[in-house]
Amino acid sequence: MDWNKTKTIFIIVFLVLDLFLIYQFIEKKNSYKFDLLTETKFEDSLKENGIKADNVPREELSEKYIIAKSKVFKDSDFSALKNQKIINNGSSVYSSLKVPYKINDPGSKEEVEKFVREHIMFGTEYRYWQYNKEGSTINLSQTYKGKTLFMNQNGEIKLFLNKQKQIYAYNQTFLNNIEEFKEKEEVIPAIRAVETLFDKGKLEEKTEIKEAYLGYYTVVPVKTTQVLTPTWHIVLDNKKDFFVNALEGQIFQVTPDEKKME
Numbered sequence: 001m002d003w004n005k006t007k008t009i010f011i012i013v014f015l016v017l018d019l020f021l022i023y024q025f026i027e028k029k030n031s032y033k034f035d036l037l038t039e040t041k042f043e044d045s046l047k048e049n050g051i052k053a054d055n056v057p058r059e060e061l062s063e064k065y066i067i068a069k070s071k072v073f074k075d076s077d078f079s080a081l082k083n084q085k086i087i088n089n090g091s092s093v094y095s096s097l098k099v100p101y102k103i104n105d106p107g108s109k110e111e112v113e114k115f116v117r118e119h120i121m122f123g124t125e126y127r128y129w130q131y132n133k134e135g136s137t138i139n140l141s142q143t144y145k146g147k148t149l150f151m152n153q154n155g156e157i158k159l160f161l162n163k164q165k166q167i168y169a170y171n172q173t174f175l176n177n178i179e180e181f182k183e184k185e186e187v188i189p190a191i192r193a194v195e196t197l198f199d200k201g202k203l204e205e206k207t208e209i210k211e212a213y214l215g216y217y218t219v220v221p222v223k224t225t226q227v228l229t230p231t232w233h234i235v236l237d238n239k240k241d242f243f244v245n246a247l248e249g250q251i252f253q254v255t256p257d258e259k260k261m262e
Helices: 003-048 109-119 190-199
Strands: 061-063 066-070 084-088 093-102 126-132 137-144 156-161 166-172 175-180 185-187 209-221 225-236 241-245
Touching: 003 190, 093 109, 109 126, 109 137, 109 156, 126 156, 190 209, 190 225, 190 241, 209 241
Parallel strands: none
Antiparallel strands: 061 185, 066 175, 066 225, 084 093, 093 166, 126 137, 137 156, 156 166, 209 225, 225 241
16 A cells, blocks of 8 residues: 555545645635625615614524324313303314403403413414404404414414493314424525515515514415425514514415405
């Protein structure tokens, strides 16, 4: 064995490896500088248009797609519910309360969620969504690991109010057997989702972004099974809100029947 030749080969290999690592470092550094420059230009554009985005998170995250199935209810599921007349339609439930429940403030998240926790099956897994004063209804959305399943008719509770603002009935659907895809994917930062809205002309001048938080939105709706993607919910102070795919960046279109957005 020629040790000198072997030593020379090792030196060349390590030299090439060092050059590669240096190249990778420079590329990453340049990319970081470019991202900072791009973000700075975008922040300047927001300021020029009087758009406030101080409440938008900037941290890097990774999340997974999830898959879920509609629960088929059994009559035995309702044995613990008292003073309710249950109509089981399989994948949805309609219940009328024998004694209507008084709500002091239909817009109170705490008060409404307390009723749901105490009187509706799986009540702890729903989050207050909106109060429809004209329709006299309150909507709650199902959650998964604390994240809302946005605009999902297969995972929601709708409370019905009478003229005295009493809950007299509700309708419920529920998604179960929720599983996560194996691999996590890098989430588009919330500020990039805001930039998408800005580029598409969705943000009006002198608008404030009240909050931006992650949830899930259905991308593959099937009759009994759904695939949901991590999604940014961008809430504006002019009562508009948007849903932006947190993995691919496109804006989800919500029909007027589901929610009056624009």
